[in-house]
Amino acid sequence: MAMRCKRCRGQAVMEVRRHNAAFCRDCFLHYVGQQVTRAISKYRMLGHTDRVLVAVSGGKDSLALWDLLLELGYQADGLYLSLGIGAYSERSKAVCQSFAAERGARLVVHDLAAEHGYTIPEAAGGGGRSSCGVCGLSKRYVFNRAARDGGYDVVCTGHNLDDEAAVLFANTLRWETGAMARQFPVLEATRPGLVKKVKPLYRVAERETAAYCVLKGIDYVVEECPLVAGNTQMRHKETLNQMEEAAPGTKHSFLFGYLDRAAELFKVADVADLTECARCGMTTQAPEDPAAEAVCAFCRSKARLVKTLPVVEVTTR
């Protein structure tokens, strides 16, 4: 017998086991919109007069988020950062451009190689961080800087319930209390130069963002990043999904329990003093030695990478 929609009793197309529910197309889209509205409202993430910048990768989460914010009437522009990962990056950029063109939305494009002198595949070969580590660091830096320079009030990222549960899981395994203290659906702009960052999809599972895209006909990049193989977060997600299969709601309880009852207890661990980077002027942690030059992680990483990259000889006539 076909499953019935919990809300309208029509034929269901999507199960949400953690809520012991199934929905038809329209009721599922309503449910996702409701979860995002609730997230925005609970943490006062956005206002309708805010200029919003949505970081888009071409994947399901960020495009679903951009679509939802536009539907909810927010002034949301997209920001795409080209990472230089060959055909994967080309396809990702094209998908974001098509999405924007179809909706008459504005897409801001930045390019890591053109603006900072390296690509993520090059970063995988040297510099001390993993390719995913350099990618995350580069994105956080460029998103904040682009938002600040563009006069945006808030940056939205497509982090979903599974992403947040996996990060919390990793931080808990290592008792990274400083990182746990900063893991919240909202990071306020606590200094000039920092732009507020929010995660409106933290209540929506990634299977649900994928379903949202399929049901809305949003073309997204299904292929996984070619550099992600063996990524720790993927392994943690697989572990959590095994637990979820046995006990639906596990990820939800783990994350929401943390946010509602434990996050406050970790705030004392976020003791970093902030200052300006001596090279780029962006906000960074103050060095422990007051006599040392404050250089942000992005500038340090970039300096290491550019040193390790092969020198290309240019012949002039």
Next chain:
Amino acid sequence: MLVTARLRPPDRTVEVADAATVADLLARLEVLPGAVLVIREGALLTSQDKLRDGDKVEVRFAISGGT
């Protein structure tokens, strides 16, 4: 009864015999239902939906890695 399943990413196609429902198919493929969407002719299927002989379905993994 034979169903053709395209699993992506990455992208591989397999034929599965005697899977009467989506739940049967996923069990045969040893895929966690909570990690995938099953799509037939552009439409999402639930685990209880019945499959037909000759069906072509996509089993789309919804887990992505990142930072």
